[in-house]
Amino acid sequence: MDNFRNRLIHLHHCRGISWKNIYHILKQDPQLTSLSNLFPYLKEHSPGYPECLSDLNSHTIHEQIRQYPSNQIHAITIFDEEYPALLKEIYQPPWVIYAKGDLSLLHSPRKLAVVGSRESTAYGERAIKYLFPKLIEKDYVIVSGLAKGIDALAHRYAIENNGRTIGVIAGGFYHLYPKETAKMAIEMMRTQLVISEYPPDTRPTRWQFPQRNRIISGLTSGTLVIEAKKKSGSLITANYALNEGREVFALPGSIFSIYSLGTNELIQQGAKMVINPEDIFEEFSF
Template sequence: MIKQTFYQRLLALHYVLPIPLNRLEPLLQEDNDLTACEGMSSYQLSRLLRLTPERARKFKEAYNKVLGTPLVQAYNTNNITPIPFNHPYYPKQLKTLYDPPTILYAKGNIDYLTMKNYVSVIGARDATNYSKDAMSFILPPLVQNGIVIVSGMAKGADAMAHQATHNLGGKTIGILGHGHYTRYPKENDQLYTIMEQHHLTLSEYPPYITPQKWYFPMRNRLISGLCDALVVTEAKEKSGTVITLQHALDNGKDVYCVPGPITSILSLGPNQSLLEGAKPVWNGYQIVEDFQDLSFQK
């Protein structure tokens, strides 16, 4: 029998049970190289992984079966690079999250994960041309200064941010709420091709995972977690965009909002957030200067 490495065992475990690192840590503390996991009782696995006894039994059966599957080869064939939590390219800023991803599945230019500064640019799925116009003032200075633009590959403002960055010759990362075998939403099919060929898409889910509505709030914490600063163009008062914004504020990130016309429902989120501590932004040089000031202070 071929001896499995920790990397292979971790891939197999995560394929069967794609949980964040905080859920996996009790098991790793007891079995740090995962050599004992396949021989553990269902009771032990239930206790360490916080599973019901029945789920633990099914996990053990599936895990032992997947151990013999050539996952590394399958991922390589599909140009997917798994980046586990102990990989040198794993973003250190994600490790500060309460629930860091156990593995990031990357497709595209993984060197983007070694860059110095990241700014997330997000907004409403039904964003208007106001978002596009705002980005024409905000993105060029960021791109010119080598800042990587992060967004969520959703339709609307996210797609605008990725496409505009590409058109400017910049670097952009798309964070997915599903695995790489799915392109969602369908309207962004061409954008996926651009991102995978020229930029980078990231997911914390194995490639076979399909979109589910509860995965997108999980994705949003990575959008805010990866960035040094976050920009919101348009958003309704209660929306996933505002939740991401709040997550960024709670984690000490600089948050910038584009002030919007009071006649638009998509201005309610940014305008309200300006009252709660976000900074108004109308030009990317404001963010660049803040970055330079921060570097000087360090």
Template sequence: MNPKDKLIHLHHCRGAGWKTIQAIVQVDPLLSSLFTKSYAEWKDIVPLPSNKLQMFFRDLHSLSIMEKLRRYEECHIQCLTMFDEEYPYLLQQIFDPPWVLYMKGRKELLKEQNTLAIVGTRTPTTYGLGALKAILPKLVEKNFTIISGVAAGIDAAAHMVTLNEGGKTIGVLGGGLLQIYPKRNVQLAETMMKQGLLLSEIPPMRRAEPWMFPVRNRIISGLSRGVLVIEARKRSGTLITAQAALEQGRDVYALPGNILSPQSMGTNQLIQDGAKLVLTASDIEEEYANLF
């Protein structure tokens, strides 16, 4: 088994979170001794309590990863790992890049330079949706690749407007590719698998769980050169993406909104904190012109 397949195998083992895999790769960069270490040796290497270590060890020696890979291939799902040369450069630069990405669709979109994340509330106002529809087509016309999280509300609208305009879009799921969530966006997801790119760090058969969405947000911002926040409440998952973007050294843009609207409190606060106020597509285009 080659190092890439070993990493994917490791990624499917219960208990093998990001830090656990990092600890393993640090002592064995090519995973050459992955299947020969004893339980006692693993105990000294991985930061896991005994119950999780037992699950990890059991999965390590019982999972049939080649069978899973055959299933993924049948479903046209591609696997991209940190061992692959084509792993996205921008994503590689973040503090905790995903060890494995599972993808379906136009893989070549990961090579695009003008990547912009668009995120926002799941309950947008007429104003927020109207502003998105006014700004986004002009960005698509300028060859921006739009990245979002396939969630209800602003995320779904950003993907749909981009597709309707014949543009390029990448969706980052919280759960696995074979367990699309939310169900209302299954049709959108299927369209994106054909015309855009859908990806996830979660193995394809796993259902979405609440903890996966904040973790997913670092990938949305990590793949992007900047993040545009359309509408966000004061405490929301959208602001987690904006915070991740700042930590990753990405630019954050925000749409100003009605001071009486709860959906604009988060974006107005971002602007007060230094995010670039966006009124038109040109405001973002100018910033991107300076990046290149």
């Protein structure tokens, strides 16, 4: 199994490899008996074939992977016991997640995604300060995306209330983005947990951020949207949660605030309106 794990993790590092590429490769060769057998398939199906071929033969990648344990980086494949059960249920779950910090948080039964606008307001911050003490008291682990605004506030107030929190980043650990939350991310790698579906040396690109949102909602039983404009990444996260049959909660706001247009619309569409922590508790039976 270790050799299989190593080959899957190596394959996952190859430039140009897609989720579907790995899916079809595993169907053809469930044990990945030889990476060199993949060349004909990749030549036909992977647009980045030359880079992918180079990476399959790369001793540098092999050495990077070998050094992950000494850098406290855990590569967890979908076939490993440590892989979170809820995440396996989503559409296209990551083949490999990379984790740094307290792995036990992945298996906490009470996880709540908290997301919102990158331009948070005083109202959003007050709402988090009001809701979080009781959430933390009930052992909820707060999951968010380490973005500016509501995400950063969610992580910070979870920590300040002596709670636990998981950050899900786009890109890899060696290229933290945005710079405004990089210091918090590094601290969370020591005392909380940060995860990514991308190898540590991956630079974040635009399309990875909406993709990352499916992991934020996928790790949790429910998603709470604090503030969101009418078109917002937070609404993408809420839609992922709905599609996976998870609970969606929204904080109501002023009809005159652009930062509440998205949350008010979610409530119109059936998300549960949250005005106190009990509104969240009563939807779950852990």
